[in-house]
Amino acid sequence: MLRRYFRTRSRRGSLICWWARLASRHAPAFSTQFPLSLSISMKTVPAPLFNWLQNRSAGVLMHPTSLPGNQGIGVLSAAAVEPFLDFLSAAGLRYWQICPLGPTGYGDSPYQCFSAFAGNPYLIDLQVLVEAKLLSSADLIPLQSLPTGKIDYGWLWSLKWPLLFKAFDAFVAAGRTFDRYGAFADFQAAQASWLEPYAAFMALKDAQGGKAWWEWPKKIRFFRDARKSADYKKVALRAEAYAFFQYLFYGQWNAVRALAAERDVQIIGDAPIFVAADGADVWSHPELFQIDAKTGQPLFVAGVPPDYFSADGQLWGNPLYAWEAHAKDGYAWWLDRLRANLELCDIVRIDHFRGFDTYWSIPAGAPTARTGEWKEGPGLAFFEAVASALPDCQLIAEDLGELSPSVVELRDRTGLPGMNILQFAFGGDASNLYLPHNLTANSVVYPGTHDNDTSLGWYRTADTKTQDHVRRYLRVSGENIGWDFIRSAYGAVSNLAVVPLQDYMSLGSEARFNSPGKPQGNWQWRYSAQRLGDLTENSAPYLRDLGELTGRCAPAEG
Incomplete structure (x- = not known):
């Protein structure tokens, strides 16, 4: 029975939790029938630092x-x-x-x-x-x-x-x-x-x-x-x-x-994990960044390496943090920054979460991101400092893209909910982590974000294989794909579903907010x-009913 359980359980963390519960109920017998090292390791699995997304x-x-x-x-x-x-x-x-x-x-x-x-x-x-x-x-x-x-x-x-x-x-x-x-x-x-x-x-x-x-x-x-x-x-x-x-x-x-x-x-x-090079933060705290102490010029800059989407990678140009300097004062600048963010908002999404684990370091002046290399970030120590200073803070990890096992482990150790994008789910096979059946409760699901086309615009420009996958998976005709994605997000296991207003309004590519890599025409859309x-008159009642059906809102009084 146990061997069958090992073969069939696939969710990360589920097996550890199952063994821990079994060990706690049968502690004396458990340690004599199973390897001592396994028993000890199950007891020492640390609780996540944060655990706020419960409903x-x-x-x-x-x-x-x-x-x-x-x-x-x-x-x-x-x-x-x-x-x-x-x-x-x-x-x-x-x-x-x-x-x-x-x-x-x-x-x-x-x-x-x-x-x-x-x-x-x-x-x-x-x-x-x-x-x-x-x-x-x-x-x-x-x-x-x-x-x-x-x-x-x-x-x-x-x-x-x-x-x-x-x-x-x-x-x-x-x-x-x-x-x-x-x-x-x-x-x-x-x-x-x-x-x-x-x-x-x-x-x-x-x-x-x-x-x-x-x-x-x-x-x-x-x-x-x-x-x-x-x-x-x-x-x-x-x-x-x-x-x-x-x-x-x-x-x-x-x-x-x-x-x-x-x-x-x-x-x-x-x-955003990084700050602008030409900004007050670097000017007033040069010791916290990888810049020349005399000239102010960056020594290394941020970006991401070449991948399927970009042969040269992405050269962002932001100055990188001198993490050793941050660690010496207990990440004081970052804690001040998060406090300021939390004065303005209830929850904070941290962009480019993977940079806290490892970040792509590119020599300043390099023409592309090809010449960079991975460097270690502050890791769990940073989030332990945050949890100690701001124990009740609510953070979301932007963990999109190809993630190494160490990034996934850091996210799981922190307990921060990650992000899932439905537009990234289609065109492949059933193992795609963004497909609704592969999601987890401690996460936020989006049809798309500010960097994506609207769902309607995305579907119209997708290849025929991807369109067919969408229709077959969601069991829809594709005639009203924006609302199909909304219903899919609402029905997903992720505890939080966030939908761009453009999708609620059934708008096409003309309403796209940002196109990464496009130098002009971004951030301009207004409704x-x-x-x-x-929308309020025609769709709000339906959305409330959909929220009630999927457990995302309490029934309206009366």
């Missing part, structure tokens, strides 16, 4: 820049956010997942930000500043002429930044009395550890004509030196403006979180208030 639920993926409105980009206004949250409530959705909230730079990617702590000023609702008489209604007219169906970042940059600085000038002229989100001075004091270097970085960058910080004069090349320079004092007012923008962002985002909490909706944030209204 079934569903959510939606939608970055706030996609919210509707007439300011050229989605902003943190109650008028835009409340209808969206009302849809979630009506549909029985408990989670709202977003991309990183940081201030974007060249390329407009939320995964390449000027700070790992700051918020994106583009998201600030300027109507609040009109109500406070820091701006006039006429000031907003140029923004209101921008497209509403997509974001034109070039025009947005030209129009919104001058309005933000104009509002700050009015704030100063009025004696700095604006206190809608609490006292500005209190905010500065509470966030000083990251706010001061970030604000100074942005102000000095403006003074240097936008150049990367390693091209600045030596006296301001690093934060520790810049603080002592006359240049630092010259940009003090400009730096205060950038701090004021963060005060506005944090105040408005906290109001959004309160609206979500009223509806029992939790927000899933996103923390209309009318389309959301139609």
Whole structure:
């Protein structure tokens, strides 16, 4: 019987748990009938560090820049956010997942930000500043002429930044009395550890004509030196403006979180493992990165090796961490970063989880990622530090792609739920780990993410073999594949199912949010208030019923 059990049980960890339960019930006899080493090993299997994803639920993926409105980009206004949250409530959705909230730079990617702590000023609702008489209604007219169906970042940059600085000038002229989100001075004091270097970085960058910080004069090349320079004092007012923008962002985002909490909706944030080279984090903490201590130039950069999809690999260019330096102070910078993330969100997805196990190190200046090599990351020690400092934190591991056994072991030792993408499941055979029958409860299932095409767009461009596999596996005609994927995600064993808003809206490739490797045209998609209204009226009742049938939401009262 035992040999048959060994042959038929295939789920990782199931066998260990079964042996442990057997040993605990028959402890004395067990140790005499089976090898002592096996008995001991079963008793010493450590419990996972985290174990938070216990209940079934569903959510939606939608970055706030996609919210509707007439300011050229989605902003943190109650008028835009409340209808969206009302849809979630009506549909029985408990989670709202977003991309990183940081201030974007060249390329407009939320995964390449000027700070790992700051918020994106583009998201600030300027109507609040009109109500406070820091701006006039006429000031907003140029923004209101921008497209509403997509974001034109070039025009947005030209129009919104001058309005933000104009509002700050009015704030100063009025004696700095604006206190809608609490006292500005209190905010500065509470966030000083990251706010001061970030604000100074942005102000000095403006003074240097936008150049990367390693091209600045030596006296301001690093934060520790810049603080002592006359240049630092010259940009003090400009730096205060950038701090004021963060005060506005944090105040408005906290109001959004309160609206979500009223509806029992939790927000899933996103923390890219790496930070931008040209950002305040590296400038203010050079000792924590693999860069030249004098010039600031990176020594090695991040990426991934060649694979089936890319013969040259992917050369990201982010500076790599000096993990030994992080370990010496107990990963203090990372803990501060996670605390900041958890002030903004209830749950945090850690992007590129595998980099904590091993990361691809590419010599700076290499033309492709081919010349890199695998290096060891901090491993379990990092997550033990996180569990000790933040025992109640809720994290998700982005563990997509080809994973070595050591990465899988690290994920299992941490207990963090991993990710499954249904679009990756088809076209092969029954062993594909992303097929619904191969999933595990401690995971999050998605039809696709921000980096994928919409389900409808993906299916339309898939080869005939893949399309046939989808139809046969899901037992559908393929005529309404977006909803077929939604039903498959809801029915999957994964405790959390998250669906992009574009799929709920049955949109095609025109609504794709990001195409990795494509330099332009990303992060622009926005939905209309009318389309959301139609979704709430026509589909929310069905989604709630589907959630009840699959155990992802409690039955509606009454």
